[in-house]
Amino acid sequence: MSFVPALLVIASMAQGAIVDRIAATVDDEAITESDVRKAIATSPLRPAPDESPEAFRARVLDALIDQRLSYADALRFGPAAPDPAAVEEALAKLKARLKSEGKDPEKEFAAAGLTPEEVRASVERQLLIQRYLQERFRPVAFADDARAREEYEKFYVPEARAANRTPEPFEKVEEDMRRRAQQRTFEEEVEKWMKELREKARIVLYKASTSIPPRTPTPIKNSDK
Numbered sequence: 001m002s003f004v005p006a007l008l009v010i011a012s013m014a015q016g017a018i019v020d021r022i023a024a025t026v027d028d029e030a031i032t033e034s035d036v037r038k039a040i041a042t043s044p045l046r047p048a049p050d051e052s053p054e055a056f057r058a059r060v061l062d063a064l065i066d067q068r069l070s071y072a073d074a075l076r077f078g079p080a081a082p083d084p085a086a087v088e089e090a091l092a093k094l095k096a097r098l099k100s101e102g103k104d105p106e107k108e109f110a111a112a113g114l115t116p117e118e119v120r121a122s123v124e125r126q127l128l129i130q131r132y133l134q135e136r137f138r139p140v141a142f143a144d145d146a147r148a149r150e151e152y153e154k155f156y157v158p159e160a161r162a163a164n165r166t167p168e169p170f171e172k173v174e175e176d177m178r179r180r181a182q183q184r185t186f187e188e189e190v191e192k193w194m195k196e197l198r199e200k201a202r203i204v205l206y207k208a209s210t211s212i213p214p215r216t217p218t219p220i221k222n223s224d225k
Contacts, residue, residue, distance in 0.1 A: 023206060026202070074128060151180050
């Protein structure tokens with residue numbers, strides 16, 4: 001399937017064409033700028049201090065590419081739909097987070113072009129991916145004594161000293177070190193798997209450009225015979 005570079009024509013109207021720019025393609029499937037706007041409204045990612053809107057958009061787009069790839073991989077195993085109660089809880093948390101930022105969730109969703117069904121579908125997709133990752137990688141993220149000790153010496157102790165705190169003895173925080181080591185190993189395994197997915201995929205990023213005015217139809221002239 002081919003696309004007009006950086007543009008995806010959504011519809012045409014009497015006054016001109018309505019277009020939605022392509023932000024990226026993943027295995028020849030488009031991720032549009034409207035997809036990015038919708039992801040910003042429902043994603044747990046938030047702008048970092050002093051992060052420019054362009055940099056935040058790029059970070060969301062990068063996460064959206066990862067989500068597209070991981071969701072496709074998860075679907076190969078035919079996962080069951082997330083529990084409705086879990087979806088409702090995630091929706092409530094999403095709306096609570098937006099309210100804590102001083103935003104009206106419904107207005108934010110509407111401004112991003114999201115219908116209530118799309119908001120719910122986005123949350124369900126995120127939950128499905130999370131469960132898939134837990135089921136696939138959590139069993140291999142076992143933290144033994146060696147990993148717990150490494151977590152303590154390599155990460156916990158330097159963090160405590162950097163914060164001007166006296167590190168607790170290993171025996172006192174051993175269980176916490178096991179949990180931290182397990183989570184770190186889990187994240188490393190997911191990152192390695194995600195890198196492999198990206199290497200196998202065809203990913204094209206498009207630079208943002210100035211708006212292109214809609215083309216005015218060329219009148220057809222009758223020729224005399």
